[in-house]
Amino acid sequence: MTSDHPHGRGVLIVRNAASGTSVIRSDPAATFAERLPEAAVRELAEGEDLADVVAAAMESDAAPAVLGIYGGDGSVSRMAGLARHYDRPLFAMPGGTFNHFVRALGIDDVDLAIDALEAGSTVPVGVVEAIADDDEPITVLNVVSVGAYPELIDERERRRSLGKWLGGVVATWTALRSTEPLTIVLGGRRARVWSVFVSVGRNDPDRVATMQRQEADAAVLDVRIHHARGSRVRALAALSFGKRTAAVLRAVRLFPRDADVERLVARDLDLRITPAPGHPSIFVHDGELGERAAGDFRLRCRIVPDALRVFAPATQP
Structure with a gap:
């Protein structure tokens, strides 16, 4: 199977710079530039809401076909909810401290995630919807x-x-x-x-x-x-x-x-x-x-x- 998104075409990647600050991790910017030069890469500023960033991208003339996230489990979880909302596949890369979710899928580094994107390889994933009192499902x-x-x-x-x-x-x-x-x-x-x-x-x-x-x-x-x-x-x-x-x-x-x-x-x-x-x-x-x-x-x-x-x-x- 070949990718529908060569060189990251149609992919939005949001980086959460606040994730994984307690571990030594190489900056993925060079990898993104080399392997996904056509992806739209956006760094999440302090205090900026991920949902607002994705909503703005989805309302643009070039709405992304794939929602990508580089961050920890919390960031990946929030992007997963947005991927469900907009009916888009999730492109998740380990950028946090533990990265429990992506590791469970066999993704230990950014290159492995990009390999799966380039191969067009997706897996179906079950989630939990949690509702506290009468709030919206998480x-x-x-x-x-x-x-x-x-x-x-x-x-x-x-x-x-x-x-x-x-x-x-x-x-x-x-x-x-x-x-x-x-x-x-x-x-x-x-x-x-x-x-x-x-x-x-x-x-x-x-x-x-x-x-x-x-x-x-x-x-x-x-x-x-x-x-x-x-x-x-x-x-x-x-x-x-x-x-x-x-x-x-x-x-x-x-x-x-x-x-x-x-x-x-x-x-x-x-x-x-x-x-x-x-x-x-x-x-x-x-x-x-x-x-x-x-x-x-x-x-x-x-x-x-x-x-x-x-x-x-x-x-x-």
């Missing part, structure tokens, strides 16, 4: 979470001036002293939990924090509910998503017990969430914080199979 590519992880991200954002890694250390220390269980109602059952993770597609059965997507053509939600029967240390240890780290935590008996983690597979989920007094009403989707008015809120998630076409190698990892 397109989610990896995971939605409430509880300890969003609070940790919230604490880290408050310390952004320290840098991502040092801010993360300080946030973790703060969370070890202050994290409290929240109350959820699911299917008429009430429970006190440390966290809930709703993953797009089936995930590693041994993990609690299913932050890294495992499959492209997702058709179910994979839900992990960590019940509040252990310590704060175990609540934060559960957020480990690396196999080696999890293995070490299991060996020293800091990882949550299997009996404390409830695992569900479903096509939709309807949660009523009540934070502990004095704690924020927040959730996280693909690493992005979603804030609610103080107090309880409703979070609904449903799987949407084959919701998006993404340029990726035909052979999936």
Whole structure:
């Protein structure tokens, strides 16, 4: 199969310069100029809204046929929602810290993504639509979470001036002293939990924090509910998503017990969430914080199979 977009013709690429600042990554500008000289490359300025940039491009005389994004999971997730809105394929390149979504599709660098674009190779991708209270649906590519992880991200954002890694250390220390269980109602059952993770597609059965997507053509939600029967240390240890780290935590008996983690597979989920007094009403989707008015809120998630076409190698990892 040959590309319908030789040299990047008809492709809009938006770069999020704020993504991946905590890792050393080569500037892709030279690669874009050499391999995609006909693409329209636009750098997202600080405070500029991605949706506004894409809307302006779509209203122009040369509306793009492909929406491309160079950034982290949050940027890719936002562009995925826009690609669905405008019925365009997504051209996603790893430009963030973890790049969970593109790595799940076998894309480890910019050149591999461009190879797929040039080959015209797309794969169908399932997504989750998440709705907080009565807001518009949010397109989610990896995971939605409430509880300890969003609070940790919230604490880290408050310390952004320290840098991502040092801010993360300080946030973790703060969370070890202050994290409290929240109350959820699911299917008429009430429970006190440390966290809930709703993953797009089936995930590693041994993990609690299913932050890294495992499959492209997702058709179910994979839900992990960590019940509040252990310590704060175990609540934060559960957020480990690396196999080696999890293995070490299991060996020293800091990882949550299997009996404390409830695992569900479903096509939709309807949660009523009540934070502990004095704690924020927040959730996280693909690493992005979603804030609610103080107090309880409703979070609904449903799987949407084959919701998006993404340029990726035909052979999936």
